[in-house]
Amino acid sequence: MTRTILRQTSRTNSSTAMRWERPVCNLCGRDDAALFHRERLPYFGRWMTFSIVKCRYCGLIYTYPRPADHNATYLADEVTAAALEAHGRAKQGVFERVLQRIALLRQHEYRSKEQSKLLDMGCGSGHFLNIARECGYEVTGIEPASGPARYARERFGLNVLQAPANACDLPENSFDVVTAWDVIEHVADPRGMMALAARWLKPNGVMALRFPAGNWHKFKARLLHDCLQWRRPVFSPTMHYTFFDEDTFLKMAHRTGLSVQSFHTTSAEANTDNMMLNVLKVAADMGLRRLEGLIGRRMGNLEAYCLKIP
Numbered sequence: 001m002t003r004t005i006l007r008q009t010s011r012t013n014s015s016t017a018m019r020w021e022r023p024v025c026n027l028c029g030r031d032d033a034a035l036f037h038r039e040r041l042p043y044f045g046r047w048m049t050f051s052i053v054k055c056r057y058c059g060l061i062y063t064y065p066r067p068a069d070h071n072a073t074y075l076a077d078e079v080t081a082a083a084l085e086a087h088g089r090a091k092q093g094v095f096e097r098v099l100q101r102i103a104l105l106r107q108h109e110y111r112s113k114e115q116s117k118l119l120d121m122g123c124g125s126g127h128f129l130n131i132a133r134e135c136g137y138e139v140t141g142i143e144p145a146s147g148p149a150r151y152a153r154e155r156f157g158l159n160v161l162q163a164p165a166n167a168c169d170l171p172e173n174s175f176d177v178v179t180a181w182d183v184i185e186h187v188a189d190p191r192g193m194m195a196l197a198a199r200w201l202k203p204n205g206v207m208a209l210r211f212p213a214g215n216w217h218k219f220k221a222r223l224l225h226d227c228l229q230w231r232r233p234v235f236s237p238t239m240h241y242t243f244f245d246e247d248t249f250l251k252m253a254h255r256t257g258l259s260v261q262s263f264h265t266t267s268a269e270a271n272t273d274n275m276m277l278n279v280l281k282v283a284a285d286m287g288l289r290r291l292e293g294l295i296g297r298r299m300g301n302l303e304a305y306c307l308k309i310p
Helices: 072-076 081-090 092-106 127-134 146-156 190-200 214-227 246-255 275-295
Strands: 007-013 016-022 033-043 046-055 061-063 117-121 138-142 175-181 201-211 258-265 302-308
Touching: 033 214, 081 092, 081 127, 081 146, 092 127, 092 175, 092 201, 092 258, 092 302, 117 127, 117 190, 127 138, 127 146, 175 190, 190 201, 190 246, 190 258, 246 258, 246 302
Parallel strands: 117 138, 117 175, 175 201
Antiparallel strands: 007 016, 033 046, 046 061, 201 302, 258 302
C-alpha cells in the first residue's frame, strides 16, 4: 500500500498548536508535486491558507500539507435532523438515476425481485440506502459520523456500522454492489479504501462512486475566485484531500483490482438553503451539459462505475 505519511509537523496559530501531515502521492508513492491551487478558508475559527498540489509523475491532485486530524470539521459538525432530511431529499433524483445505471451494468431490472447485497461506504443519513432497499437490495451502511449514522438507523431502520471503513470487519466476496457517494475525497488513503471495496465485492461485482474532479474544480476556482472575486470555498481542503480526473481514477482502479466501465458527469442538485443559488446552479448545469457536447470534455464532478476483476 502507498505510504500515507511522509512526516508530521506542528504549526502554531494564536496559542493553539495544529498538527499537519505531508503525504506522498497516494497513487504512485512519489514525493514530487507542483502547486496547483491555493485556497483560504476558516478552520475552527481561524482563517488559514491551504495548498493543493499535482503529482509531477502521475497527475494526482491532493491537499498538501493537510490537517493530521482527518475530517475533524465533518466529524465535529452537529447537523440537525431537518438539514439531514433536506440534504437527502435533494439527492433523491441522483440516487434513483445511479441505481438505474448500476442495474444496467449488472443486467438486472431496476426493481429486481432477485435480492442482492449492497454496501454504501460513507452512507450519511441513509437516504440512498433506503431507496436501494426499496429496489430490492439487502443493504448495509458504513458511516464514521455519529449524527448521520444515528439518523439513518432511527429514521429508516437501517443496518449502519458507525466506524471508519478500515475498522470494519466484513467478509470478503460478500457484496454484489459497493457504493461511495462523495466519500473518496475525504479519506486519507483512497487507494486503501478502494482495495477494501474490491476485497468485499464478489467477482464481477459493481463499485460505483461519485467524487469532485480536480480539473473541474480548478476551472471553478478561476471563475469564482479570480474573475468574480467570490470567496466561497471550491476545493474545501479542510475536508477534501484527493481530487481525481478520469485518467488518475482509471489508474487507481486498475491497481486495486477494478475495471472502470464508464464515467458520467453528475448533474447539480438544488441542495442549499439559498433559492437563488439553487436556481443558478441548475441553470449553469444545463449550460455546462451543452458545452460538454460541443467540446467533448466533462465539465462537472464525476461518477465512475467499475467491475471487480475476477
